[in-house]
Amino acid sequence: MPTLNEEKGIGKTIDSINKDFFGKNNWELEIVIVDGDSKDKTQEIAKKKGAKIILEKRKGYGRAYKTGMSQVTGDIVVTGDGDATYPFDKIHNYIQQLLDENLDFVTTDRFAELKHGSMSVKHAFGNIILATVLRVLFLINIRDSQSGMWIFKKEALDKIQPLEDFNDGMPFSEEIKIEMFTTKDVKSKEILSTLRPREGKIKLESFRDGWKNLKFLFKKRITP
Ligand SMILES: Nc1nc2c(ncn2[C@@H]2O[C@H](COP(=O)(O)OP(=O)(O)OP(=O)(O)O)[C@@H](O)[C@H]2O)c(=O)[nH]1
Numbered sequence: 289m290p291t292l293n294e295e296k297g298i299g300k301t302i303d304s305i306n307k308d309f310f311g312k313n314n315w316e317l318e319i320v321i322v323d324g325d326s327k328d329k330t331q332e333i334a335k336k337k338g339a340k341i342i343l344e345k346r347k348g349y350g351r352a353y354k355t356g357m358s359q360v361t362g363d364i365v366v367t368g369d370g371d372a373t374y375p376f377d378k379i380h381n382y383i384q385q386l387l388d389e390n391l392d393f394v395t396t397d398r399f400a401e402l403k404h405g406s407m408s409v410k411h412a413f414g415n416i417i418l419a420t421v422l423r424v425l426f427l428i429n430i431r432d433s434q435s436g437m438w439i440f441k442k443e444a445l446d447k448i449q450p451l452e453d454f455n456d457g458m459p460f461s462e463e464i465k466i467e468m469f470t471t472k473d474v475k476s477k478e479i480l481s482t483l484r485p486r487e488g489k490i491k492l493e494s495f496r497d498g499w500k501n502l503k504f505l506f507k508k509r510i511t512p
């Protein structure tokens with residue numbers, strides 16, 4: 289989980305993981321946050337709840353994931369924001385589905401069940417435009433191009449472009465989907481999921497980040 293001043297949501301996010309299920313299945317669980325040098329109690333809370341903290345002072349959502357993914361040790365990686373929006377209470381089911389269907393990469397469709405107040409109309413509209421452009425440019429059938437919860441086998445990272453080539457900002461989210469879905473021997477799928485209202489302050493600037501994400505899609509399409 290990338291975190292930047294998420295003291296209001298990080299505890300709830302970690303607590304929601306069904307640790308009993310992991311225990312019963314003998315699945316080892318490592319909780320990792322990649323923190324952008326939060327000035328609030330994010331690190332303290334995460335540590336108290338058993339998470340490993342990776343400090344990444346360089347800015348950016350993608351930068352945090354690049355650093356985190358290069359250091360995690362598990363066979364399966366699950367990602368998501370530390371703001372209590374993504375259903376970490378369901379990740380054991382998502383992992384089970386990944387295993388049962390022998391998938392390499394799963395991304396979640398938040399639009400399947402958007403909880404009241406989880407996404408503004410402006411934000412949802414922007415998401416629809418971005419997903420449409422992504423589908424047209426890359427011929428990938430994805431409904432939610434900006435979802436930040438992915439479940440994947442770590443070895444899938446070896447089959448796509450090197451982590452360091454990824455975008456350091458918000459476009460990381462669409463870029464990892466493009467990479468996974470367009471790589472032939474990576475079996476990818478989008479599954480139905482949900483989104484809940486955020487705890488704490490939003491880091492995203494709708495128009496600035498939306499525009500950046502859109503420009504990124506065109507740039508990625510034309511650069512080999
Ligand atoms: N380490 C690190 N984390 C970041 C940075 N920017 C954002 N994050 C985290 O990345 C996640 C996504 O950012 P959000 O502000 O939730 O963006 P969003 O999910 O598009 O917007 P919401 O719908 O309001 O949740 C959150 O957990 C942030 O704390 C950063 O520069 N460094």
Ligand SMILES: [Mg+2]
Pocket residue numbers: 369371373486
């Ligand atoms: Mg968020």
